[in-house]
Amino acid sequence: MKQEIGWIGLGRMGIPMSMRLLKEGYPLTIYNRTNGKDEILASQGAKVALSPAQIIQQTNIIVIMVSDDKAIREIFTGTDGLLSAVESDKIIINMSTVSPGISKEMSGLCLKQSIYYLDAPVSGSVKQAESGELVIMVGGEGTIFIKVKPILDHLGKLTIRVGDTGAGNVAKLAVNTLLGIISQGLAESVIFARNNGIETQDFLNIINNGAMSSAYLKIKGDAILQNRFQAAFALKHIVKDLRLARESGLKTPLGETAYKTFKEVESELGEEDIIAIIKRL
Numbered sequence: 454m455k456q457e458i459g460w461i462g463l464g465r466m467g468i469p470m471s472m473r474l475l476k477e478g479y480p481l482t483i484y485n486r487t488n489g490k491d492e493i494l495a496s497q498g499a500k501v502a503l504s505p506a507q508i509i510q511q512t513n514i515i516v517i518m519v520s521d522d523k524a525i526r527e528i529f530t531g532t533d534g535l536l537s538a539v540e541s542d543k544i545i546i547n548m549s550t551v552s553p554g555i556s557k558e559m560s561g562l563c564l565k566q567s568i569y570y571l572d573a574p575v576s577g578s579v580k581q582a583e584s585g586e587l588v589i590m591v592g593g594e595g596t597i598f599i600k601v602k603p604i605l606d607h608l609g610k611l612t613i614r615v616g617d618t619g620a621g622n623v624a625k626l627a628v629n630t631l632l633g634i635i636s637q638g639l640a641e642s643v644i645f646a647r648n649n650g651i652e653t654q655d656f657l658n659i660i661n662n663g664a665m666s667s668a669y670l671k672i673k674g675d676a677i678l679q680n681r682f683q684a685a686f687a688l689k690h691i692v693k694d695l696r697l698a699r700e701s702g703l704k705t706p707l708g709e710t711a712y713k714t715f716k717e718v719e720s721e722l723g724e725e726d727i728i729a730i731i732k733r734l
């Protein structure tokens with residue numbers, strides 16, 4: 454019998470990731486702040502909890518996949534939050550992209566209750582979440598990491614511990630700094646080529662067959678060609694990630710530029726995909 458897992462956060466990433474564990478035969482208890490998003494998983498056999506507190510009372514390993522630091526603070530320290538339950542010897546894996554600071558703070562609170570915390574953010578998007586091909590970067594105690602690695606391996610093609618608490622978050626912010634810069638770079642080069650008479654299809658064909666080709670440029674190039682800007686990775690999330698990277702010390706020319714570029718359009722395009730930036734450059 455596989456270990457029972459608690460899952461908090463059923464957004465674009467949380468649903469396919471938790472679904473994979475359910476399909477692997479892990480008994481799952483799920484919680485999402487807003488009602489209704491639990492229906493698909495519940496119809497496949499997941500139990501539904503009414504609060505994070507109930508999740509930690511009912512399961513020993515809890516995975517969280519939510520938006521940001523604010524959500525994490527509420528889930529841990531809210532009235533019905535994880536730490537409101539008098540529980541110990543649990544493992545909490547926070548896979549959300551959040552700051553190293555909030556991970557250190559929540560890990561400290563957890564330790565007072567003998568609860569173990571790992572930060573384990575992911576690289577990859579909805580498609581990789583569905584196929585179990587995420588890249589998972591983990592910060593926290595090595596012995597706890599080894600215990601939960603078999604679970605994480607169902608979600609990712611690479612699960613790597615990069616250091617102590619918060620180190621996973623730092624690695625993830627560095628990856629997404631590159632993501633922001635590359636997305637803006639792709640959009641700017643497409644516009645430059647188009648404004649000088651080069652068909653976008655031809656330009657992307659050249660990129661995709663040259664030394665700079667990558668899975669990411671292909672996916673986002675196709676989205677540009679098809680005018681398809683529905684969020685796989687919401688633009689508001691890159692604003693958050695570049696802001697968190699700045700707060701962790703990234704003060705470089707391209708980092709600053711990308712933050713400013715995405716921030717300026719967040720109110721208008723925040724719910725669309727990151728590559729929707731091309732509409733406003």
Ligand SMILES: NC(=O)c1ccc[n+]([C@@H]2O[C@H](COP(=O)([O-])OP(=O)(O)OC[C@H]3O[C@@H](n4cnc5c(N)ncnc54)[C@H](OP(=O)(O)O)[C@@H]3O)[C@@H](O)[C@H]2O)c1
Nearest residue numbers: 462463464465466486487519520524549550578685686690
């Ligand atoms: N999408 C991607 O391609 C991608 C890739 C890698 C990493 N990530 C990261 O993964 C995380 C989740 O991304 P996503 O795309 O799944 O986001 P999403 O679709 O916007 O879902 C966000 C989830 O967080 C929950 N949430 C937000 N604020 C909350 C709060 N205050 N209390 C409790 N729950 C709260 C939402 O609950 P409600 O339903 O109640 O709003 C929802 O379940 C983010 O940190 C993102 O940066 C995303």
